[in-house]
Amino acid sequence: MSLLITGGAGYIGSHTLKYFTEKGKEVVVVDNLETGHKEFVRDAIFYNLDIRNKIELDKLFKKHDIEGVIHFAANSIVGESMIDPYKYYHNNVYGMLCLLDVMKHNNVKKIVFSSTAAVYGEPREIPISEDNPTLPTNPYGETKLAMERMMHWFDVAYGIKYVSLRYFNAAGAIEDSSIGELHIPETHLIPLILQVPLGQKDRVYVFGDDYPTKDGTCIRDYVHVMDLASAHYLAYNYLLEGNESQVFNLGNEIGYTVFEVINTAKKVTGCKIPVEVIGRRSGDPAALIASSKKIKDTLNWELKYSSLEKIIKDAWEFQKNYINKWKERN
Numbered sequence: 467m468s469l470l471i472t473g474g475a476g477y478i479g480s481h482t483l484k485y486f487t488e489k490g491k492e493v494v495v496v497d498n499l500e501t502g503h504k505e506f507v508r509d510a511i512f513y514n515l516d517i518r519n520k521i522e523l524d525k526l527f528k529k530h531d532i533e534g535v536i537h538f539a540a541n542s543i544v545g546e547s548m549i550d551p552y553k554y555y556h557n558n559v560y561g562m563l564c565l566l567d568v569m570k571h572n573n574v575k576k577i578v579f580s581s582t583a584a585v586y587g588e589p590r591e592i593p594i595s596e597d598n599p600t601l602p603t604n605p606y607g608e609t610k611l612a613m614e615r616m617m618h619w620f621d622v623a624y625g626i627k628y629v630s631l632r633y634f635n636a637a638g639a640i641e642d643s644s645i646g647e648l649h650i651p652e653t654h655l656i657p658l659i660l661q662v663p664l665g666q667k668d669r670v671y672v673f674g675d676d677y678p679t680k681d682g683t684c685i686r687d688y689v690h691v692m693d694l695a696s697a698h699y700l701a702y703n704y705l706l707e708g709n710e711s712q713v714f715n716l717g718n719e720i721g722y723t724v725f726e727v728i729n730t731a732k733k734v735t736g737c738k739i740p741v742e743v744i745g746r747r748s749g750d751p752a753a754l755i756a757s758s759k760k761i762k763d764t765l766n767w768e769l770k771y772s773s774l775e776k777i778i779k780d781a782w783e784f785q786k787n788y789i790n791k792w793k794e795r796n
Contacts (some may be wrong), residue, residue: 485695581630688774
């Protein structure tokens with residue numbers, strides 16, 4: 467039997483794919499390549515397929531005898547969701563509905579879902595635990611919460627068990643630099659910072675320095691992408707063992723301001739990184755820091771790469787490696 471990874475050509479999906487294949491799992495990947503990269507899919511059967519295409523998705527389930535799903539396929543840019551909510555509801559929410567319907571018709575009862583800390587909105591307490599109120603401040607977070615609620619009711623009605631992993635800021639790259647974070651356009655802080663020492667930008671823009679934090683910039687919890695991959699593996703095995711549906715936070719449990727991340731990047735790269743402060747972005751909470759106690763206690767999840775310096779170093783090595791390969795091809 468095979469495991470299906472949707473969005474497996476994307477950033478977190480491709481790292482999770484690598485983790486599972488190294489554990490000996492047979493994996494099938496579907497990705498419409500809107501934001502994913504075919505070159506990141508290795509040691510897996512690949513289909514260039516949108517999960518909203520239920521007819522073709524159903525054929526895939528039957529052909530490969532799918533036993534469970536890890537679901538990454540979704541749009542995930544907060545700012546874009548604020549100006550194009552239709553895109554986010556159609557791709558994220560309708561896409562989940564199509565996937566769950568195909569799972570139902572093929573009697574597939576296990577799904578691990580890539581959720582987000584954006585479901586919490588402006589948190590009432592720090593660190594954020596799973597029982598914190600879910601009040602998203604943007605359509606991206608709203609759609610992810612709708613997807614979680616949809617899974618709950620499919621569990622109640624059809625017995626499809628799920629684990630929803632609400633992770634905080636994914637960062638870093640696998641240590642061999644073969645895959646990493648590569649969005650076009652890039653919107654995530656660490657790769658944006660690294661574009662300056664790579665000569666792709668002349669400065670980093672900081673969105674607001676008037677937040678109620680120690681230096682006025684937003685605080686975020688950065689978790690290494692390979693620690694996220696290991697959590698997906700533990701969550702999937704948890705479902706295979708016949709356990710009940712669960713929601714878990716995934717974070718480092720340490721918050722860093724934007725300026726602290728920039729200063730760490732300066733140290734790692736040995737380069738000057740000019741900064742320009744501009745206005746706040748709509749929908750950005752001041753601070754997001756996880757409590758990961760629940761998943762540590764329940765699944766014995768352990769962080770292997772908790773250092774911000776290590777996270778940025780791995781991201782830096784991937785970015786340099788990718789740029790060098792690009793130069794060789796061109």
